[in-house]
Structure formats: structure tokens, C-alpha cells
Amino acid sequence: MNSVTYKNRTIEQGELKYTGKAKEVYTTNDPDILWIHYLDQATAKNGKEKEQIDGKGQLNSAISHLLFDYLTQQNIKNHYLLSISKTDELVQALEILPIEVVTRNYASGHFVSKFQVTPMKKLTPIVQEFYYKSDALDDPFINDSQILALGYAVADELIYLRQEAQQINQLLSHLFSTINIQLIDFKLEFGRTASGSIILADELSPDNMRLVDLTTGDSLDKDIFREHKGDMTVGYHEVLDRLSHVK
Template sequence: MNNVTDYNNQTITRGDLKYQGKAKSVYWTSQADILWLHDTNQATALNGKVHENISDKGRLNSAISYLLFKHLHQHGVATHYLKHISETDELVEKLDIIPVEVVVRNFASGHFVSRFGVASMTELTPIVQEFYYKSDALDDPFINDSQLIALHYATAEEIKSLRLKSAEINDILRRRFAEINIELIDFKLEFGRRADGNMILADELSPDNMRLVDKTSGQSLDKDIFRQHKGDLTVGYREVLQRLEKLEK
């Protein structure tokens, strides 16, 4: 991995490791407001309790995330994504990350099915939005609006913004995936605050944090392949990437 790149006529040098996530390494850089992300080949399930190194997964995640962030930018959505700098690396804006995962559900799947006893793939109208407190030690527990406010993780106005931004991103991505015959079942988003307090999209956009299903075959094209031992995870990821790349031509 090359540790030097250019961005906005600046030389950016990768620094020390800031944080090691389940599937990403986050590094400081020579610019205080820029971080360097490296996508690893690790696949995890059950909140990191199950993990496996899968060749080429990091490259696929990085490429898919780049194309989806690029598409959101073209639709006026502000995100932390700055530059795709290698097959597995990107520069992002440093944010004050809000410790909340926003899960958007278009169809019933995963825990939603077992929790409420509904049939898998039941379309949800309106869409369901759920908040989870980001804590590996606590297994990311569900958290409601009043808890978020009482614990000073987000204000009432920020919670409203989280819901509006998540719904907007969902609309844009659902339409994008529909163009390539893929259904966006559900996905997870994270947000962070800029220095001015403005809240924008962070983290990644890949089959690691989405459920994606081929509309014709019903085949999973996401990390459920790994979770449910359905075969080679990279086959689904590669299919998603190839379809997205065709839209760029």
C-alpha cells in the first residue's frame, strides 16, 4: 500500500493507525481534517464474533463504495468521501462520528423477521427506520429518540435530520439499484458532524452494510452469502460491481 497521494494540490501522507475496524483500517494523515481508509479482506458476522479473511473482498468493497458515493454526490448529497486513491484505499473527511447506526428497511429481512414474526421479503410501507447505539461491547443495542437525547448523542433536530437524510439516500440508492435489476432490501448508515456542526453521511456503502437481492432470481448479492454459508461471498459482490460499472459507460 502506497502511503502518499495527492488531493486538492496537497501531498497527503498516511500516518499512524487511528482505529482498526471489523473490515477497515483507519489512519491519520498529514492533514488534520483528512483520514485514510484501507478496506481489508476480512468478513465478519454476529457483530465480529465470526470472521474470515476472503481474498479480493477489500477491493470489491472499495470499488462499490466509490461508485455509490459518487452517485450520491451527483445528486447533491454531502458525504465524507473525498477521493478513491487505490484499489483498496480512499481519503475521507474527518468527522465527529455520531455513535448511532441508522438502519433503513424497505422489506422485512434478518432480525426484523424474527423479531416481529412477519414473512421474509414483506414490503414495508412506510419504510422502517431504526436506530442502534454503536457499541461492539454491548452488541449495538436498539436506542430510541428520547434515549438519544437523554444520553446527549443527538439533539431532537439532529434526529429529525437523520431520518430525512436517510430517507433521501434510500430513495436515490433504490432507484440506482433498480436500474441494474437489484432490490435494496435494507441497509445501515452512519453520520458525523463537521466542525461547523453540519451533519453528513460517513462510513461506507457496500454489500457489507446492505442487503441486495437480484430481482429476477431472488439471489442474495451481499454479506448474507457469508452469514448463511451460501457459498463464495465475492461472487455476489463482483456481480454488484460489474452491474454498477456498466452504468458508468
């Protein structure tokens, strides 16, 4: 049985709770803590395309660790607790909201085809969108009134999600700009704590954000895999290397 010391306590890895597109989530002997294992797996088209990519789990874990640490230093509350290996971490157990919060700084992906706009068009104001988390339904767009009517969140929580996503966008955009990377768009997930507070969850990696080299315009994210542009880990390695040198 795998175990680790956290805050002078022994945390033991428990049963597999569920397997996502890129991570396995395990229970622990503490009901308030989950054990996350990053997989060497890449997916596209909402999981319809899958491929094993050696080393991808380590890259996503390391990048996510650095970005959560940065946001924690900027007083953004999140579920991240401790990195315990190259592919594993401890996080706070949450009731995950069935809502994905997408922020778009520039037009890319299906936003381009949906509205027939020029790729990389700067969006003013920045676009925020909600999507319902459901692989079976291909994560459909959902608006505020639908969220309220279905009871997935209340009005004050939607305001908070928008404000928090906006602040995170400002922080991450600034951080990436210092390492010559442009944050095109990204997806966030949030969850409720036992006390009812909503905090940032999931991961922060090139799997759920579009990142472009400001000099070359090259993709440094999962678009490399989606668009069959080559070895996606090259872009991920570049992101990790630049973040590792941020002072």
C-alpha cells in the same frame, strides 16, 4: 511512507487510528483528512465470526466509491474525497455519531424473527430504526428519547437523520432498480464536521446493505457469508459489474 497528491497538496499516511471490522483508519499530515484502507476480512454476528476473503477489500472499496460518487452527484453531502488505490481512499475527518440509522424496505434478517413476519414482506411505511454503536453491547436498539437523554444528538439532528436516510433510500433504491437489484435494507452512519454540520460517513457496500437479484431472488450481499451460502465475492462482483455499467 505512503503519500498521494490531493488538490495540489501531498497527503501522507500517518499512524493507525483504529481497526474496524472491515477497514483500517489512519491519520494523515492533514488533521481534516483520514486515510482508509479496506481489509480482506468478512465478519458476522457483530465481529464474533471472522474470515479472510481474498479480494473483498478491493470490491468493497470500488462499490463504495461508485455509490458515494452517485450520491455526491445527487447533492448528498458525505465524507468521501478521493480513491487513491484499489483498497485505499481519503475521507473527511468527522466526529462519528454513535448512532446507526437502519432503513428497511422489506422484512429481512432479525426483523423477521423479532416480529415473526414473512420474509421479504414489503414494509409500508418504510421502517427506520436507530441503534447504538457499541460492539461490546451488540449494537442495541435505541429510541429517540434515549438518544436525546444520553446527549448523542439533539431533536433537530434526529429529524435530519431520518430525512437524509429517507432521501438516500429513494436514490439508492432507484439506482439499484435500474440494474435489476432490489434494496432490501441498509445501515448508514453519519458524523459531524468541524463546523457542526452532519454528513454521511462510513462506507456504502454489500457489507452494510441487503441486495437481492430481482430475477433470481439470490442474495448479493453479506448474507452469503452470514448464512454460509458460498463465495460471497461472487455476489459482490456482480454488484460491482452492474454498477460499473450504469450510464
